[in-house]
Amino acid sequence: ADQKVEMAPLETGKGHYINYKRIEDNLKIVRQRLNNAPMTLAEKIVYGHLDDAHNAEISRGQSYLKLRPDRVACQDATAQMALLQFMSAGLPTTAVPTTVHCDHLIQAQVGGVPDLKRAIDINKEVYDFLATSCAKYGIGFWKPGSGIIHQIILENYAVPGLMMIGTDSHTPNAGGLGMVACGVGGADAVDVMAGLPWELKCPKVIGVHLDGKMGGWTTPKDVILNVAGTLTVKGGTGAIIEYYGPGVESLSCTGMATICNMGAEIGATTSVFPYNHRMGAYLDATNRSHVAKYANEFKHNLQADKGAEYDQVINVNLSELEPHINGPFTPDLATPISKFAQAVKDNDWPAELKVGLIGSCTNSSYEDMSRSAAIAAEAQAHGLSTKAKFTITPGSEQVRATIARDGFVKTFEDVGGVVLANACGPCIGQWDRQDIKKGDKNSIITSYNRNFTGRNDANPATHAFVASPDLVTAMSFAGSLTFNPLTDSLKGADGKEFKFSDPAGFELPAKGYDAGENTYQAPPEDRSSVQVAVDPKSDRLQLLKPFQAWNGKDIVDAPVLIKVVGKCTTDHISAGGPWLRFRGHLENISQNMLIGGLSDEGHVNKVINQTTGEYGAVPEVGAAYREAGQPWVIVGDHNYGEGSSREHAALEPRFLGGAAVIVKSFARIHETNLKKQGMLPLWFKNEADYDKIKGTDKISILGLKEFAPGKDLSLEVTHKDGSKDTIPVTHTFNEGQIGWFRAGSALNLMAKAAN
């Protein structure tokens, strides 16, 4: 396995080689340690990326692994804070190859070209910042219009057997090329970009055994729609979903990517397929025959061992699998097409179909587009246009240019379709929908992945269903959710009934892909003169200043800023929605800190300023303490900081001068994020002590000079009436993490080491 094979043609000459040797070496060690027990594919790839294969504790579903991913990918919404943080580490280049993709900020209004133009205008400062910071730090930059992150990764960067993290939940899409690709929060991406290992709970492995052969109206999408119905939205939590069995052969590479992409909907860490000739064909078609050749030689490590054990096995027979439609409001409510019309009636779902939307990162391959175009062409031959509105979102500029060249775009437009920009668009709610009013009950159907309430159009009354592009296209002609193209006929313009033929398409373009416009910006050779563009007057972006190092003393009489009662998710700590506009501006977004938390006095976003005795908003009072040089603390309940891994939830309290968060229990990721920012996440040793503290108390944190792993700290609580309590607290800091606290943050420590 010791060859110098480049990971990606776009990075030729940069020294980014496929490191199969490390996998081979690591697996030798791990096999010995596991007494040569047969391994799943997921284990091979994950353990093949261990930072320390000799000493890592390996226990599926139990231990935590330190891993060395090969790549990082960020989308433009999450990249802003990630890059700002990376910059403050003071490193000249990212430690692993990294790319940034502009896809989330483009709103669909009228169509691809004008929508893109408007987005470039509105988001100019963000794009300028991303373009210049990428250029400065050696990061590949994909401009707005280039396409959706996961499609571009599949086309250019995914490599069988390698590991990638991405700051987007559907990063697992690259599993279609046999890569272990996981969605993470910005803090994890920053770590890996800065050369730290990435920590992951040793995943369980769920096996999906595919038998039979796919055909007719059934598509790869139906595999995951069916599996989602079986496992539900939580069923994949902590697990990698690994597909195997003879049925795999009847899936195209891009079809496998669709399945892996939507595995995010069942909470899976990621999904992965074994390497096969269908992946080889895709690599060939995307100028990566050298990668296919190398993967072929390494094939023994790109599939499971015989007899490998799964934590759970699900069987799917592709020959018997029916097309499914999932939804509304949740992706795991799976209904086979034969039962769907009845379900629409039984549940009183609006039967009229208002809009059909195909494409997105989930389903915009050449194969998907060619099949949908064939359906559209057949309807057109009968004189029909779509009854519902019909939109097409190409996943990349390459897909768009290729389907334009091959006439599919014309077919779609001829039947009334609108081709949107190569971007997330309606999938992430970037959709200026005009055909209904907010609150109107209505149905739409998409070939996307997520359909939670309000996701696409911010209308909670919209019933969003998810299906294959084939079904979406056919149903758009019927304009009705009760139409089943497998059994029902439509009336042509001539008044005659016709039935759709089974859809047929092309796995890959016969004439090869057309790259379209060049939308990639490679980092320049000489990066020393590049200036990162951040306008000091910007309200969306702000450079980060390093947090102050620990002053070497105990924390004395820190007022409790808020004692939070009950559930406190990262959404309570750092609200989303309109605040996301400020995700690159820590000072502005900090104005949302804990505005959703319920205080012990029963208030929301109203706490007492213990210095003045007056009430104010939580962020306001926090900032007032900070201006007075007075650190403060938060007291919280159980599972504090659960929810998304949003790093702002940890950055904001630190920015506003917080010193510690003391709770009954933490959600693990948030606890780690707090440590990274130099805060002290502390646990009550006795949960009942939570009741002894009030929002009007002051707390001293004692013992910091002897702060050590496994050693408790002590709180001295002074109540309003002057009485005191001493309360023991524990923590989960290890030696390295205590270093973060002392330096003021993990990045401070890294910056120190770099200079």
Ligand code: F3S
């Ligand atoms: Fe974008 Fe939707 Fe995919 S938001 S990355 S197209 S899931």
